[in-house]
Amino acid sequence: MSGSANHPPLLREDGQRLDGRSLEDLRPISIEARVLNDADGSSLVIWGKNKILCGVYGPRECIPRHDESPYRAVLRCRYNMAPFCSLEEHGRSGPSRRSQELSKVITECFENVVIAESYPKSAIDVYIDVLQSDGGTRCASATAVSVALADAGIPMKDMVAAVAVGKVEGKLALDLSKEEDNWGESDNPIAIASRNGEILLYQMDGQLTRDEIDQAMSMAKIGAQKVHQLQVDALRRVYDGASDKRRVPLELQPGEVRQA
Amino acid sequence: MEVQKELKHQQLMQLLAAGKRADGRSKHDYRDIQITRDVLGNAEGSALCTIGKTQVICGVKVSLATPFPDRPNEGVLSTGAEFTPLGSHLFEPGPPKVEAIELARVVDRGIRSANMVDLASLSIPGSSKVKAVYVDLWIADHDGNLFDAAMLAAVAALSKCRMPKIENEKIAFGEYAGNLPVSCLPVSCTFGAIGGQHLLDPTLDEEKGVDGLFVLATTPDFVCAAQKSGWMGYTQKDIMEFVDISFKKGAELRRLLEQ
Amino acid sequence: MSKIVVPGEMVADKPQRMAYTFSDGQKTYAVALSLLGDDGKLVPLEGPYEPLVEDIVVGYVTDIRFTGYSLSLGTPFSGFLSSRDTRATLSLGSIVQARIINVDEVRSIDLADARPLPGGSLEKISPVKVPRLIGKRNSMINLISQMTGCQLVVGRNGYVYVSGMGNHSLALKAIRMVEAQAHTTGLTDRVAALLNEERAKAGQPPMQMPREA
Numbered sequence: 001m002s003g004s005a006n007h008p009p010l011l012r013e014d015g016q017r018l019d020g021r022s023l024e025d026l027r028p029i030s031i032e033a034r035v036l037n038d039a040d041g042s043s044l045v046i047w048g049k050n051k052i053l054c055g056v057y058g059p060r061e062c063i064p065r066h067d068e069s070p071y072r073a074v075l076r077c078r079y080n081m082a083p084f085c086s087l088e089e090h091g092r093s094g095p096s097r098r099s100q101e102l103s104k105v106i107t108e109c110f111e112n113v114v115i116a117e118s119y120p121k122s123a124i125d126v127y128i129d130v131l132q133s134d135g136g137t138r139c140a141s142a143t144a145v146s147v148a149l150a151d152a153g154i155p156m157k158d159m160v161a162a163v164a165v166g167k168v169e170g171k172l173a174l175d176l177s178k179e180e181d182n183w184g185e186s187d188n189p190i191a192i193a194s195r196n197g198e199i200l201l202y203q204m205d206g207q208l209t210r211d212e213i214d215q216a217m218s219m220a221k222i223g224a225q226k227v228h229q230l231q232v233d234a235l236r237r238v239y240d241g242a243s244d245k246r247r248v249p250l251e252l253q254p255g256e257v258r259q260a
Numbered sequence: 261m262e263v264q265k266e267l268k269h270q271q272l273m274q275l276l277a278a279g280k281r282a283d284g285r286s287k288h289d290y291r292d293i294q295i296t297r298d299v300l301g302n303a304e305g306s307a308l309c310t311i312g313k314t315q316v317i318c319g320v321k322v323s324l325a326t327p328f329p330d331r332p333n334e335g336v337l338s339t340g341a342e343f344t345p346l347g348s349h350l351f352e353p354g355p356p357k358v359e360a361i362e363l364a365r366v367v368d369r370g371i372r373s374a375n376m377v378d379l380a381s382l383s384i385p386g387s388s389k390v391k392a393v394y395v396d397l398w399i400a401d402h403d404g405n406l407f408d409a410a411m412l413a414a415v416a417a418l419s420k421c422r423m424p425k426i427e428n429e430k431i432a433f434g435e436y437a438g439n440l441p442v443s444c445l446p447v448s449c450t451f452g453a454i455g456g457q458h459l460l461d462p463t464l465d466e467e468k469g470v471d472g473l474f475v476l477a478t479t480p481d482f483v484c485a486a487q488k489s490g491w492m493g494y495t496q497k498d499i500m501e502f503v504d505i506s507f508k509k510g511a512e513l514r515r516l517l518e519q
Numbered sequence: 520m521s522k523i524v525v526p527g528e529m530v531a532d533k534p535q536r537m538a539y540t541f542s543d544g545q546k547t548y549a550v551a552l553s554l555l556g557d558d559g560k561l562v563p564l565e566g567p568y569e570p571l572v573e574d575i576v577v578g579y580v581t582d583i584r585f586t587g588y589s590l591s592l593g594t595p596f597s598g599f600l601s602s603r604d605t606r607a608t609l610s611l612g613s614i615v616q617a618r619i620i621n622v623d624e625v626r627s628i629d630l631a632d633a634r635p636l637p638g639g640s641l642e643k644i645s646p647v648k649v650p651r652l653i654g655k656r657n658s659m660i661n662l663i664s665q666m667t668g669c670q671l672v673v674g675r676n677g678y679v680y681v682s683g684m685g686n687h688s689l690a691l692k693a694i695r696m697v698e699a700q701a702h703t704t705g706l707t708d709r710v711a712a713l714l715n716e717e718r719a720k721a722g723q724p725p726m727q728m729p730r731e732a
Binding site for chain 3 (some may be wrong): 040041058059060061062070073113115118119120121122123150151152153154155156157158159193194195196231232235236239241
Binding site for chain 3 (some may be wrong): 263264266267270271274275278280281282283284
């Protein structure tokens, strides 16, 4: 996010982005619910080249015991990157400082919507594995978590959809690609509650003016509505017809990528 | 968990007494196996192997590394396994537990002793660095027999692994020059032992009930790795039975990998 | 026609007190992925077990103490069966059917009227699909039981006891089919067809299915 001049141009001469999108376009997104067998709820989100697998267990016994609350279930989201997820060096396994921070902000996002009071002294565990990363994994992860929680039947006041808004070549752009994130001037991952429009995850780096921040949130809301529709479609597809939707094998290379 | 194991043991004994398995298979049958290669784009090699509802993803990354001091002319092969907690209610987050370490080491032995990857070919002439091949196994769904699923996933991913281009002792990620050469396709067969009976390809329910697992990895001509896991003891005759079945079933598994 | 609603989706344009919903004072919204029926009621498609007094549950003994037995019910907490409330002598791993007599504010479950269920297996299904597996006036459970020769006991908590006698693997297949297709109509007919098909493979005559009331 240096805003350095030593980077390739991020907009083409016709004003479109390098992957052919306009400033308001999302990348192709495919969302599937109920993709795992043992997990109580699960989802696979393929967002551009990101591939995010999410599994939910619970409410179940809270181990270790000192984490538990007599008032509500504790929600624990764990964001984790596979060592083979990036194009560059083989990654180390185990949580990095970055993944611990993302686990925290994603957990807090869903603490707002999950009705945890019904399950005191228990735990709802949400595991997020990034199998392939390409910029915007935290928004794709929050989107995946919402679908997996709904698939598990965990009571929630709302669904959550997330998308980033950034600034490239001086212009605000929806859903930054990896290059745009690396070389752009600002990145704002934003998660939005679909019913009441509340912002439940907000992070920001780079520099934006007051008006740009305002406009970024408006753009994120429009993007999140499109993502929300894909989430709803994915959940409804689980109950299409009479076949068991827990597919084996996982479709990590979907034949059809649903365009947002 | 201990009580559940005991319960599963009793149920398994009852079924076996009637000559049955819970899913209706015979003792030496595999469940449906599916192998899909190239499921991930950033990894140099990748595969998804499913046996029944067990799903194992393997991602292979190739990097540069300093060779081991006693083997300056050989590359590095390293195998890891992650029992990611989304794969089973039995898995917990945290550093790898002993079961994950055992799985990674058995798969590593199978690949290494079969000389599937020629480590000398991973050296870089005129350079102090060598190529390192990292094989990572990701257990996305655990319904038993992780050994065979992991072995198939690893061998499938390695046998179609792109080699990145190397320029000035640096890897040009995203640019490739040929595939990793492999010499053979090792496969493994896992047996669950209970009350003197042996069940090939045990499900998770069966694994909870059995007294031990026996894993044998084979190439067409040789046994290349073995692991006795669990407290159960075996006779020489038992183990020779495993060897004979492993060669026979191994040929069938290898055909799946060759498709 | 019923419709699938997601959490946060509006189900009534005025405040209403209804299971699986909440109200913001103006409208009423679903809290779980559910089927919204023509009657305006919600049937959840998935979700955890909510223990209620008088529920019949199935579990297995995980601990024996002087005061009684701990039972695993697949819930975050085990159920407790006091020695005073049972005459049955149970051992570790015994499968048991019991009735819930109390649930406190932290969801501790007290049990009574234990009945041991010997020599079978314990299967787990989604608790919200239990009514479908039982069927109207026990029609589904009777169908599976009669056509496989297995005795079945279904607990509200989603644990199902399947006796060791009879065609065990076929009974499991039928249970999994009901679980996967619980939201569809005409399920009893399809389960009967599956069971008859498998019986035919084994050379057994087809059976008339019990009439659905």
